[in-house]
Amino acid sequence: MPTLFDPVTAGDLQLANRIVMAPLTRNRSPNAIPPAIAVDYYTQRATAGLLITEATAISQQGQGYSDVPGLYGTEQLDSWKKVTESVHAAGGKIVVQLWHVGRVSHVDLQPEGGKPVAPSAITAKTKTVLIKDGVPGFVDTSEPRALDAEEIPGIVHAFATAARNAVETAGFDGVEIHGANGYLLDQFLKTGSNVRTDDYGGSIENRARFTLEVTRAVVDAVGGGKTGIRLSPVTPANGIEDADPQALFTYVVKHLATLNLAYIHIIEGATGGPREIADRPFDYEALKAAYRQAGGKAAWMVNNGYDKPLAETAVKEGDDLVAFGRPYIANPDLVRRLRENAPLNELDKATMYGGGAKGYTDYPALA
Template sequence: MPTLFEPTHAGDLKLANRIVMAPLTRNRSPKAIPPDIAQTYYAQRASAGLLITEATAISHQGQGYSDVPGLYGTEQLDSWKKVTQAVHGRGGKIVVQLWHVGRVSHNDLQPDGGKPVAPSAVTAKTKTVLIKDGVPAFVDTSEPRALDAVELPGIVHAYQAAARNAVETAGFDGVEIHGANGYLLDQFLKDGSNQRTDDYGGSIENRARLLLEATRAVADAIGGGKTGIRLSPVTPANDAKDSDPQPLFDYVIKQLATLNLAYIHIIEGATGGPRVIDDRPFDYAALKAAYRSAGGKGAWMVNNGYDKALAEKAVADGADLVAFGRPYIANPDLVERLKANAPFNTPDKTTFYGGREKGYTDYPMLSN
């Protein structure tokens, strides 16, 4: 029977164990450039089987929060290259999460102060983070504009270019497409945010079109074996909702099965919240079965509120990888702590977003 700590693989990625560091937004990248201390932050956590970076914008238009990193400028790529070198120097594997926030943004963060973009001109009932004078503040998102169909090939190209830059220039082992949590690709998927009447709205097939086009473009650029994707069928994050998610995601997962992806990353329930949402029932076992029956061979990664016992059970029940999120903020040596059944450090929530070393690279390790 497989165990949490044994080596495995996800597509082309050979992993030291089945423990994954989930993406964690930390808002420490002014001008969208990862700071030098990001090298230490990620290298400290390199004992994970796989590190997934904080969500990283594929374009200026894709930015939705202050001081989050990007992949669309030379300085950004140069900084990320130092991060990947630091992780590889510790024997780790790291992929970058490709992000376009869509409507979850603010005019102040957009090119020339323009409106955020979305499938439809429906404002998200959520907040974003603006940092002014070093102080983060949660503010309402701005009213978006609906993307014209002629703009969509450019967005697909931006995903592809970001993936190619990530692997060929910055040295990442692969990428994860962020198709979850109410951001752009998820906004197109779900009928609560997609009110289009063209080829990208209405039917399940149409609403899934942009996500599938972007994923195919990325896989074509860097190889399916270096491409993962993150999905969240029922999370309410960022005002995301679909009236009938099971057939929607069953369709999506069957299409993804044909692309020979490295892994499928599934958020079970509400991101950072309950694993079961009473008014949003969903059968994750059926979703995985649909993927496998359609020929999908990528690793199946589960995420949301896992502790060691739940993770071990998930692996015993057939999960290939288990992602841990917030525990990694305060416990850079999480793998070692899980192995030793050691206590966890307590995170300082006041330093989650923004700042520098404090609450970022200064948590003690067991060996300290």
């Protein structure tokens, strides 16, 4: 019977344990360039079986929040390379999360002040973060415009290019495609944000087309064994919803099963909120079973609200990896604390977004 602290294989990734640091937006990358202090931040947490970086934009158009990192410029790649080299020297494994926010953006962040893009011109009922004079603040997202069909291949290509640069230039062990939390891929998937009438809207097959095209392109660029994908079937994050998520995501995972991915990363319930949503029931075991029955062999990663007892139960019952989010902000040595049943540091919510070392690299490890 495997335990949380046993090694596991996820595609090409040989992981020392089954504990994953989930992607965590920290808004500390002015000009979309990871700061020097990010080397310390990630290296401090390198005892995780796998580190997944904060969401990282594939293009300026993909940016949705102030001071989040990118993968589309030389300085960005050079800065990320310093992070990966340090994590590897500490014995860790690290992948980068590839991000296009779609409609969850603001004109101040878009090229030439243009509108954010989306499958349909439906404004997200959510806010984003803009940093003015060093002070972060929440503002309403801007009205998006619907992507023309001829623009979509360019975004697919941008995902593939970012993945290739991440692995070949920046030295990441792999990539995670962000298909969750109401961002661009999720917007195409779900009926609440996609009312297109072309080949990318309407039926489940059409709404899933973009996500599958992006995933295939990334696999072609870096290999399935270095590719993961994150999905959130029922989260209401960023004003997202779907009329029939069980059927939608069953279709998606059955098609992902043919791509020999490293892992499937599933957010259970509401991102950062309750694990079960009364008006959005979902059978996650049935989803995993559908994936396995379709021949999928990727590691199955679960996420949202896990503590040690719940994580141990998940591994015993057949999940391969458990991702921890906010506990990793305040506890760089989370693996050791879980192993030794040590108390956890308290999270300082005031320093989660923006700033410098305070609340970023100054949380103490166990003596």
